[in-house]
Amino acid sequence: MERAARGSMAQTYTENKVAMQQVAENHAPDRPPGRFCRLQTFSQRASAVSAIVGMLIIALVMIFTVCDVVMRFTLSRPLAGAVDVMTYGLALAVAAVMPWGFAKNSHVSVDILSTTLPPRPRAVLDCAINLVCAIAIGALAWRLWLLAGSRRASGDRMWILQFETWPLWYAVAAGFGACVFVCLIVAVSRISEAFEGSAS
Numbered sequence: 001m002e003r004a005a006r007g008s009m010a011q012t013y014t015e016n017k018v019a020m021q022q023v024a025e026n027h028a029p030d031r032p033p034g035r036f037c038r039l040q041t042f043s044q045r046a047s048a049v050s051a052i053v054g055m056l057i058i059a060l061v062m063i064f065t066v067c068d069v070v071m072r073f074t075l076s077r078p079l080a081g082a083v084d085v086m087t088y089g090l091a092l093a094v095a096a097v098m099p100w101g102f103a104k105n106s107h108v109s110v111d112i113l114s115t116t117l118p119p120r121p122r123a124v125l126d127c128a129i130n131l132v133c134a135i136a137i138g139a140l141a142w143r144l145w146l147l148a149g150s151r152r153a154s155g156d157r158m159w160i161l162q163f164e165t166w167p168l169w170y171a172v173a174a175g176f177g178a179c180v181f182v183c184l185i186v187a188v189s190r191i192s193e194a195f196e197g198s199a200s
Contacts, residue, residue, distance in 0.1 A: 043182050084159060102182045
């Protein structure tokens, strides 16, 4: 009896697996992914790697902060450069994580009118929002790049650790520049998905 039940369950699982494969084949695109699809995949993977780096930076800043507090209140010997580590570490972490937020559409948003719109106008609105974000963040990236250049020319250094700050500012500017790239990719993908869906 038990063997018969197991055999029936295995047969049902096999049939369901075959059926799912057939459905996937029937709904597969007729044409291979083009350059834009590969570009979109690359942007998502690159932003994911950047987000992992940002999370590691945040973890290191947290560990350093905890050690600084413990050393300060137990041995009266705080770690040198706590302000420098927290300031520049958090700036790097934010710049590294932001592209992932735009790529996955996980940033904070307030839906007031978009939920009442049909799919195509909603996609147009999302595209416009991403374009505005790309322009605004692009301006910030440009200013940060100029700031990094000026800090390099002046030889600016951290307050306590005395490391040069211009490589960090260039890294932050690069993170914001990656956000611009991701916003443009998302904008184009939203429009293309809307019009392809309406055409089908």
